[in-house]
Amino acid sequence: MKISVIIPCYNSEQNIIRVLLSIFSQTLAVHEVIVIDDGSTDQSYQLILNFKEQHNITNLKLVKQTNAGPASARNHGITLAEGDWIAFLDSDDIWDTSKIEIQQKYLLQNPHIILLGESLKKNKTAQIIQTISFNQLLLKNYFITSSVLVRKDILPNPPFDFNKKYSEDYKLWLEICHQHSCAILNIPLVKYSQNSNNLNNSPQNLSSKLWKMEKGELENLRYCYQKRYINFFDWIILSVFSLVKYLRRLILKYIK
Incomplete structure (x- = not known):
């Protein structure tokens, strides 16, 4: 397996x-690490360049682009990737040292599984690997996203919908899972940043972010209907x- 890692960086x-x-x-x-600097205005690009030169790393590609969002950055990275498998990592999450070896x-x-991620909620009594059906998804x-390892040749073109700012990754997983076998591992693989999609802000900002996420999910369901993956009743x-689910999440956030 030749694995290319894509990191959108802003x-x-x-x-x-x-x-x-x-x-x-x-x-x-x-096999390689591809960092797409998505129009950063801080020292990110220079820090990565220094890291590459100081450690004489030949399989680290650093590319600049005008700010266009993580979906566009990931798509850009995939077009440059030489590997037959793609791993994604957000620029504030950390992999466990054995993440790739385990996956x-x-x-x-x-070998029938073409997309493998990590279960967010670990269950000691559950099986280590769990297949996720399209209906479950x-x-x-x-x-x-930071836990996903996916076979490159089955990705649609473009993989991520760059017109979406919320739930564009979920849309891609739905597209893949409708046609292919996907699974999650009941093993810790990633340490996620506490700042990622942080919703613990003011009530007004909280409500706004949750609703944008919900709209993204509803758009994905409509997309599945339009593609005839599901019928009108479903x-x-x-x-x-x-x-x-959205209303429950909103209520729980407000009463915390």
Whole structure:
């Protein structure tokens, strides 16, 4: 397996070196790391360049682009990737040192799986690897982008919908899962930043962010209906279910 790691980077000077170290400290080396600097205005680009030169790293590609968002940055990185598998990592998340080795082990044991992520909620009694069906994914997004390892040749073109600012990754997982076998591991693989999608802000900002996320999810369900992945009745039921989840999430956030 040749694995290319894609990192969208925007004003990440506080974390980006720790992120890179978590990749280059892997027990199983990746083929290449591609960092797309998405129009950063801080010292991110220079820090990465210094890191590359100081450690004489030849398989680290650093590319600048005008700010266009993480979806565009990831798509850009995928077009440059030489690997036959793609891993994603956000610029404030950290991989466990054995993340790639563990995922490769289970992918080799289960060659029918083409997308593998991590279960966010670990269950000691659950099986280590759990297949996620398309119907399960319609009810809940099981795949966290920084944990995903996916086969490159099955990705649509473009992979991520750059017109979406929320839930564009979920849309891609739905597209893949409708046609292919996907799974999650009940093993810790990633340490997620507490600042990622932080919703613990003012009530007004909280409500705004939650609603934008909900709109993104509803758009994904409509997309599945338009593509005839689901019928009209399922679309309505799933949309209502999604709105109920949104209201519950909103209430729980407000009463905390």
